[in-house]
Structures are given as C-alpha cells and as structure tokens.
Amino acid sequence: xxxxxxxxxxxxDVEGHLRNVAxxxxxxxxxxxxxxxxxQWLYGPMREYPSRPGKAxxxxxxxxxxxxxxxxxxxxxxxxxxxxxxHNAFLVHDDVADGSEMRRGRPTLAATHGMAAxxxxxxxxxxxxxxxxxxxxxxxxxxxxxxxWHEFDTMALRTLEGQATEVGWQLDNVEDLKPxxxxxxxxxxxxxxxxxxxxxxxxxxGSGGKADLAPLVRFGFHFGAAFQIRDDLLNLVGxxxxxxxxxxxxLYEGKRTLTLMHLLSAAEGxxxxxxxxxxxxxxxxxxxxxVRAVRRLMDDYGSIAFTREYAEGILLVAEEYFEQxxxxxxxxxxxxxxxxxxxxxxxxxx
Amino acid sequence: xxxxxxxxxxxxxxxxxxxxxxxxxxALSAIQADGFRAASELVExxxxxASAGLNGTDSAPTSAARPADEPNADLFGAxxxxxxxxxxxxxxxxxxxxxxxxxxxxVAPVVTSLDLATAQANGRLxxxxxxxxxxxxxxxxxxxxxxxMGKVRLRCSDLLAHDGTxxxxxxxxxxxxxxxxxxxxxxxxxxxxxxSDDVPPGRYRGTLVADGHPDIWLPVEVAIKPLLP
Numbered sequence: 001x002x003x004x005x006x007x008x009x010x011x012x013d014v015e016g017h018l019r020n021v022a023x024x025x026x027x028x029x030x031x032x033x034x035x036x037x038x039x040q041w042l043y044g045p046m047r048e049y050p051s052r053p054g055k056a057x058x059x060x061x062x063x064x065x066x067x068x069x070x071x072x073x074x075x076x077x078x079x080x081x082x083x084x085x086x087h088n089a090f091l092v093h094d095d096v097a098d099g100s101e102m103r104r105g106r107p108t109l110a111a112t113h114g115m116a117a118x119x120x121x122x123x124x125x126x127x128x129x130x131x132x133x134x135x136x137x138x139x140x141x142x143x144x145x146x147x148x149w150h151e152f153d154t155m156a157l158r159t160l161e162g163q164a165t166e167v168g169w170q171l172d173n174v175e176d177l178k179p180x181x182x183x184x185x186x187x188x189x190x191x192x193x194x195x196x197x198x199x200x201x202x203x204x205x206g207s208g209g210k211a212d213l214a215p216l217v218r219f220g221f222h223f224g225a226a227f228q229i230r231d232d233l234l235n236l237v238g239x240x241x242x243x244x245x246x247x248x249x250x251l252y253e254g255k256r257t258l259t260l261m262h263l264l265s266a267a268e269g270x271x272x273x274x275x276x277x278x279x280x281x282x283x284x285x286x287x288x289x290x291v292r293a294v295r296r297l298m299d300d301y302g303s304i305a306f307t308r309e310y311a312e313g314i315l316l317v318a319e320e321y322f323e324q325x326x327x328x329x330x331x332x333x334x335x336x337x338x339x340x341x342x343x344x345x346x347x348x349x350x
Numbered sequence: 351x352x353x354x355x356x357x358x359x360x361x362x363x364x365x366x367x368x369x370x371x372x373x374x375x376x377a378l379s380a381i382q383a384d385g386f387r388a389a390s391e392l393v394e395x396x397x398x399x400a401s402a403g404l405n406g407t408d409s410a411p412t413s414a415a416r417p418a419d420e421p422n423a424d425l426f427g428a429x430x431x432x433x434x435x436x437x438x439x440x441x442x443x444x445x446x447x448x449x450x451x452x453x454x455x456x457v458a459p460v461v462t463s464l465d466l467a468t469a470q471a472n473g474r475l476x477x478x479x480x481x482x483x484x485x486x487x488x489x490x491x492x493x494x495x496x497x498x499m500g501k502v503r504l505r506c507s508d509l510l511a512h513d514g515t516x517x518x519x520x521x522x523x524x525x526x527x528x529x530x531x532x533x534x535x536x537x538x539x540x541x542x543x544x545x546s547d548d549v550p551p552g553r554y555r556g557t558l559v560a561d562g563h564p565d566i567w568l569p570v571e572v573a574i575k576p577l578l579p
Contacts (some may be wrong), residue, residue, distance in 0.1 A: 154400075180388045187392055200400075214397045221393045306381055313385030 007347045014344040017337050021063060021080075022056035028081035029088070032132050033125075045113050045121035046128070049088045052104040057227075058198045059084045064337050065202030068329035069211050076205055078136025079148070083198055085129035086152075090159060090193070092122035097167065098253050099283055144209050148201055155197040162189020169256050173280055175264055179310055182258045187221060190228045196220035199325075207328075215325035219318060226315035226345050232257045233307060236295065251291050254279050258310060262303040263294075271297055318342045380478050380575040387486060462488065462568065466502065466531060467495035469565040475541060475558055478573040482547035485572060489558070491529055492536045499531040503561040504539060509554035509572055517543065517554050517572060543572055551576045 029050040034043055059080035066076040094100075095108040096118050102108060109118040133152060137145035165185055169177065199220050203211040235250045236259060250257055267275050275297065278290055298304050319342045329335050462473035477485035493499050504524050509517040525540040541558075551574045558568040 179384070180392070183388055183392050187396060214401055217397045217400055218393050221396070222389060225389060309379055309381035310385035313382030313387075314389040316382065317386060317390075 007343075010340055010343055011347055014337065014340050018056050018060055021060040022054060024077070025056050025059045025081055025084050026050060026054075028077060028132075029085055032081060032085065032128055034128070041113070041117050042120055042124060045109050045117055046124045048109055048112075048121070049091055049103065050085070050125075052106060054084075054088075054104060056084065058087055058194055060337070061195060062198035062202040064334035065199045065216075066206035067202075067334040068326060068332070068338065069203045069206030070208070070330065071202075071206035076136070076202060078132055079201055079205065080198075082129045082133035082136060082152075083193075083201070085125050085132060086156070087193070089122045089125035089129060092118055092125065094163070096122070097163070098249075098255075100249060100253075102249070140205065141208075144205065147204055147209060151197060151201050151204065155193045158188050158192040162186070162192075165189070166256065170254055174256075175276065175279065177256055177261045177264065179258055179261060182256065182261050183225060183314075185256070186225055186228050191221045191224035195224035195227070211328065215321065219321040219325040222314050222318035222321055223341060223345065226311050226318065229258055229307060229311040229314075230345060230348065232259065233304070236298065236304065248291050248295060251294055252283055252286055254281075254283070254286070257307075259298055259303045259307045262306045263298055263301055266301040266303065267297060271301075315342065315345060318345075380480050380573075383478055384480060384483065461490055463490040463492055464560055464563070464566050464568065465492045465494065466499050466560070466563055466566070467493050467497075469563065471566045471568050473568070475568050475570040476573070477541065477543055477571070478575065479543075479545055480575045481545055481549055481551060484542055484544050486540055486542045489539050489541060489568065490536055491531060491539060491560070493531045494534060496533045498533050500562075502529045502531050502563070503527065504529070504541075504558060505561060506541075506558050506570055507556040509543075509556040509570065511550070511552040511554050513552070515550055515552065515554070517545070517549060517556075519556070521545075545572075545574055549574055 030047060033046055033050070036043060062080045062083055063076055066079075067073060091103060092109055095103055096110045096115055099110075100108050101111050109121055113121070133149070137148050140148065162185055166189060168174070196217050197220075199216045200213045203213060203216060232250060235247060235257075238247060251260075254260075264275065274293060278286060278294055281290075322339060322342060326335060326338065462475050464471050475487050475489055477487045479485035489504070491502060504527075506519050506522040508519045509522075521544050523542045523544075525542065526537075529537050529539060531537065554572045554574065556570045556572075558570050560566055
C-alpha cells in the first residue's frame with residue numbers, strides 16, 4: 001500500500017533528479033553556444049530559453065536510459081545536450097507560430113525581440129544542436145553513430161509532421177476530430193521527441209546497438225501522452241504562477257486539445273454555434289469573454305472530466321510497458337528514476 | 351513546478367485526490383478503456399514504422415535483441431484489452447486504492463478461449479464502447495493436441511438487446527478471419543465491432559461459435575454506453 005508520505009518522497013526524488021540534470025545540461029548548452037557578434041540580435045537571444053529553468057525531462061530520460069543499458073555515467077551528456085538544444089529551438093519557433101506571449105514564466109523571444117530575431121535564434125539553436133551531436137557521436141562506432149543520426153532525423157520529421165498537422169487543422173477550420181486524432185497528433189508533435197526519442201537514443205548507445213527499441217515506443221507514448229494531456233489540463237485549470245505559461249493560452253489559440261475535441265463532439269444547439277464561431281475567428285478576434293464562455297462549456301459538457309478519464313486509461317498500462325521495455329536493463333538509481341516516472345505522473349494527476 | 355491540482359477544493363495536498371473514493375469509482379470506466387485501446391492501436395502502428403525504419407537501418411539491432419523466450423512475448427503486438435487486464439488492476443490497486451465494486455465483466459481473470467482439442471470453452475467475450483465507436487476484445491484458440499485442426503473460422507450471431515434492438519452479425523469482424531490451427535498451437539483472435547451513432551446504449555448479447563466445432567461456443571456481450579454519463 002502506498003502512503004501519502006511515500007508519494008511526497010517520490011515527487012521530491014523525481015523533481016530533485018530532474019533539477020540536477022537540468023543544472024548540468026543547462027551548463028552544457030550555454031557552453032556550446034557561440035558568444036560573439038551579433039550578440040544583441042542573435043547569440044544573446046539564442047541563450048535566452050536555454051538559460052531559463054526547464055524540466056529537463058528529455059535529457060534526463062536519455063541519460064538514465066543510457067546508463068540503465070550499460071553506458072558510463074556521462075557518456076551521453078553531449079547527446080542529451082543536443083536533444084535539449086533542439087527542444088529549445090522547437091520552443092522558439094513554436095512560440096512564434098502560436099503567437100504565444102509567455103514561456104517558462106517570462107515573455108517569449110518573439111515578444112521581446114520580434115519575430116525575425118526569434119526565427120533566427122531558433123534556427124541558430126537547431127544548428128548548434130547538430131554541432132553538439134556531431135561531436136558527441138564522433139567517438140562511437142560509425143554504424144552506431146549513423147543509427148543515432150537516423151533517430152534524430154526521424155524525431156525531427158515526426159515533430160514537424162505533427163506541427164504541420166495541427167496548423168492544418170486550425171487553418172482549414174477542421175471540426176470533426178476525434179480523440180484518436182488527438183492521440184496521433186501528440187504522438188507526432190510531442191511524444192516522439194519528448195519521451196520516445198530520448199529513451200531510444202539512450203538505450204541504443206548504452207547497449208551498443210543491442211537493445212530492443214520497440215517496447216520503448218510503447219512505454220514512451222503511454223507515459224508521454226499522459227504527461228502531455230496533464231499539461232493541457234493545467235492550461236485549463238492551473239494558475240499562471242505555477243504553470244509558467246499564460247493560462248487558457250491554448251484556448252486563445254484555438255489549439256485542438258483532447259478537451260476541445262470532446263466539447264466539439266458533445267456541444268449542441270446554441271453552444272455548438274458559439275463554439276464554431278469561436279474557432280472560425282483568429283486569435284486577436286477572440287475576446288476574454290468568449291474564452292471564458294468556451295471554458296465554461298467545457299465544465300458544462302463534462303469535457304474536463306472526460307479528458308482526465310481518457311488519459312487515465314492510457315497511463316494505467318504505462319507501468320506494464322515499462323517492465324517490458326527495461327527487462328534487460330541493469331538495476332540502480334537510473335532504473336529507479338525511470339520506474340518512478342509513471343507513479344510521479346499519477347501522483348500529480350488530479 | 352507544475353501542479354495538477356485544479357484549485358484544491360477539498361484536499362490539502364495536490365495528489366491527495368488520487369485516494370478519493372469518487373476517483374476510485376470511476377476507475378476502469380468505458381472512457382478509460384477507450385483511451386487505452388486508442389493509444390494501443392496507435393502505438394503498434396508506430397512500432398511497426400520504427401522497426402521498418404526510414405531506410406531500414408535500425409531493424410537489425412531491434413529485432414536481433416528480442417529474446418526468444420521473452421515471458422511477455424504474447425503481449426507484444428497485442429492491441430486488445432484482455433492481455434493487460436491483470437497489470438491494469440495491479441496498478442489501479444496500487445495507485446487508486448480501489449476498494450469500490452469492480453466491473454467483474456472487464457476484469458474476469460479467465461482468459462476467454464476455445465480449446466479445439468478438448469472441446470472446452472472458457473470465459474465470455476465482453477466488449478464495451480461508447481457511441482459512436484469501435485470495441486475490441488480478444489479470444490484465444492488452443493489446439494493442445496498432436497493433430498492439425500486445419501483452418502478455423504469464427505462466427506457470431508446477431509446481438510440482441512432486451513428491447514429487441516439488434517446489432518447485426520455482419521458488424522462483428524475477426525482478425526484474422528481464418529485461423530490456421532496446426533498441432534500444439536495457440537492463436538489470439540481480435541474481435542471488433544463497429545457501433546454507429548444510431549445504436550441505442552444498452553447491453554447486447556449473442557453467441558460465438560467456431561465453424562466445424564459444433565460443441566464449443568462462447569457467450570458474447572457488447573455494452574454500449576452513452577458518450578456522456
């Protein structure tokens with residue numbers, strides 16, 4: 001039986017580990033970024049997001065998976081830094097595409113430096129990520145290095161496919177979406193690069209190419225999807241101070257979240273008309289009152305409750321998939337950390 | 351850090367509602383089952399894509415590392431609910447402290463199966479979905495004997511609700527639809543039913559039989575739930 005005190009310990013352990021990884025990886029990112037001119041409009045903005053406190057979930061997954069499959073403690077630090085740099089590049093461009101105003105508790109790069117400088121900074125981060133990865137894979141067996149690059153190429157394409165799908169839904173004003181469509185979207189745009197890719201690369205290099213990577217897709221998706229849906233819910237029910245991004249920002253953007261998809265399928269009559277009108281508008285044309293009205297409908301139609309339950313169904317089997325994925329891994333603190341992630345999401349659930 | 355607590359109305363700790371009896375009651379609802387199934391089907395598609403690789407380069411290490419005697423081998427590739435029910439409950443027990451009445455139909459420990467060699471049937475086929483939607487379940491065919499049973503085809507009757515509403519037999523699909531059953535073999539068959547939005551919620555019952563094996567049959571129940579409770 002798991003006590004509340006155990007859960008408090010578990011949360012403290014996971015978050016403590018993530019903080020330690022974040023510190024090391026942040027230093028690695030900042031060391032890798034060039035420091036010359038033009039500082040004000042390129043190298044300065046490039047350092048912005050990597051300097052801000054992030055969760056460091058991706059590098060933590062990569063490092064722990066690598067060690068659990070046999071790598072030396074810091075053997076994959078370069079790979080982990082490359083993953084986090086690319087993540088930061090995605091974030092910069094994502095904020096431009098979404099017109100977001102806040103990131104990690106502070107204004108977005110586009111808000112402070114303008115769209116052009118933000119795009120350049122995002123491109124710069126992606127290029128430096130490639131430099132770091134090239135250095136990191138230089139010492140590997142050439143075939144293994146090729147597999148690692150292949151994993152990065154696949155991950156980057158998956159992410160772009162997901163971003164493009166989502167943009168298309170908004171531009172085409174697609175309304176007949178189902179929960180399965182949402183899962184496919186987050187598989188592409190979130191889970192592959194957040195959980196599946198870091199785990200696969202870590203296991204691949206740690207095991208010298210011997211680990212079975214397929215079960216990591218199962219564990220990575222079930223864990224990552226639940227993590228993402230929880231994040232989407234926080235945007236609807238959390239508060240800005242703890243969340244770090246603007247609350248209801250997804251609604252302002254008309255982002256097709258699982259909750260919105262449920263509401264689209266459930267709303268009737270005037271509510272449905274209100275929703276369709278809302279989604280047809282651009283972000284600037286959506287008033288605070290409209291956003292609050294749509295948010296109320298989500299309560300009225302049980303969309304928030306539906307989202308929680310649907311995601312619970314996904315998370316419930318993640319632990320089983322974990323055991324399958326790490327059956328050949330060696331016991332130790334890294335395996336313990338990875339094993340604690342599902343209970344961690346559970347403990348943070350409702 | 352983030353908190354998933356939506357205002358913490360009656361809980362001092364953000365995770366305390368995990369132990370909430372109301373949450374426990376909702377465990378293993380139709381919506382959760384839908385989430386699980388949809389995720390599993392999607393994941394298997396991406397597992398196959400990743401195994402093939404963009405240029406096939408990663409197929410060698412991934413397949414070479416699969417231990418032949420992997421104890422959970424049957425689970426790989428499975429998209430139905432049945433194989434994971436046990437672990438599902440273990441997790442639910444651990445994190446949700448489920449003491450509430452369970453849905454016995456969904457958690458029956460008996461693996462639904464037809465044994466062709468001994469002419470025995472075990473369990474019942476239970477499918478559950480919300481409208482509109484698709485429900486899947488799994489039935490296992492066993493041939494423990496030394497004789498090749500040839501190819502076996504499963505059939506299902508129309509499904510009937512208490513008020514006379516019928517889900518016609520042709521909406522039930524079997525994957526694979528023809529099952530070769532050589533000596534000493536077991537095969538899992540996915541049973542799928544599509545439920546259109548004009549089917550009223552309710553419980554529909556019918557019978558599953560195996561062509562050429564007149565002595566074995568299984569009861570079938572499809573529970574159709576409204577999208578919103």
